[in-house]
Amino acid sequence: MFSLSSLSRRALGTARTSFKPAVQHNVETALSPLSLFTRGRAQLAPKQVKHIKRHKGRIPIPIGGSTKGTTLAYGEWGIRIKGNGARFSAKQLTTAQEVILKKLKVIKGSKVYLRVFPDIPVCIKGNETRMGKGKGTFEFWATRVPPGRVIFEIGGSPVREELARDVLRQAAAKLPTKMEFISKSSPPRLGNLLITPPKPIDSAQPVDVVDPSTIPDSVTGLIQPTAGSS
Numbered sequence: 001m002f003s004l005s006s007l008s009r010r011a012l013g014t015a016r017t018s019f020k021p022a023v024q025h026n027v028e029t030a031l032s033p034l035s036l037f038t039r040g041r042a043q044l045a046p047k048q049v050k051h052i053k054r055h056k057g058r059i060p061i062p063i064g065g066s067t068k069g070t071t072l073a074y075g076e077w078g079i080r081i082k083g084n085g086a087r088f089s090a091k092q093l094t095t096a097q098e099v100i101l102k103k104l105k106v107i108k109g110s111k112v113y114l115r116v117f118p119d120i121p122v123c124i125k126g127n128e129t130r131m132g133k134g135k136g137t138f139e140f141w142a143t144r145v146p147p148g149r150v151i152f153e154i155g156g157s158p159v160r161e162e163l164a165r166d167v168l169r170q171a172a173a174k175l176p177t178k179m180e181f182i183s184k185s186s187p188p189r190l191g192n193l194l195i196t197p198p199k200p201i202d203s204a205q206p207v208d209v210v211d212p213s214t215i216p217d218s219v220t221g222l223i224q225p226t227a228g229s230s
Helices: 004-018 090-104 161-172 217-223
Strands: 077-081 086-089 111-114 120-124 137-145 150-155 179-183
Touching: 077 161, 086 090, 090 111, 090 137, 090 150, 090 161, 150 161, 161 179
Parallel strands: none
Antiparallel strands: 077 150, 077 179, 086 137, 111 150, 120 137
């Protein structure tokens, strides 16, 4: 004689044996874990990177004499770093760019050029975290910019200097360092030094010729060659 409990246990046992889970196929894909980081269309971030974690690094200092990137290349007006170099995050650059686009949208054909790009991943660990346990997690993209580098340029259509100064002044207020307004006639900058070109010599102006008779004997004796010299 079968009870209801024994029949229910037997029915459940046959159901468990007849049910077989689906076989999971491990398909190997060519996509790396770094390719899972997607970005929006208007987001400043690289499309693909090799290493998602990188050393912190230091702000570069231009000591080699190169003035590349310190003058305008695309627009008529721009801003560049006048103070110390800084690390700009993608959010800071995006905020400054939105300020410029908002002010210049009334001018048809105006363009904004961003001369730097945040391609350095910044990793941050939580506060009051013990040492060790590996590097922190990825937080945001940034770029290290040396002093004298041009950040934004505006052009594409004629823009008055008064309007360009006001627009770029508001954009510079969103950045964490001191900026300066420049034009096409601004000289290049090497750190905190402005490289001004030498003045050309005008051939029409007469050249002052020193009369040898007016030179004192004490000075002529110093510049005259000795007997033993060739």
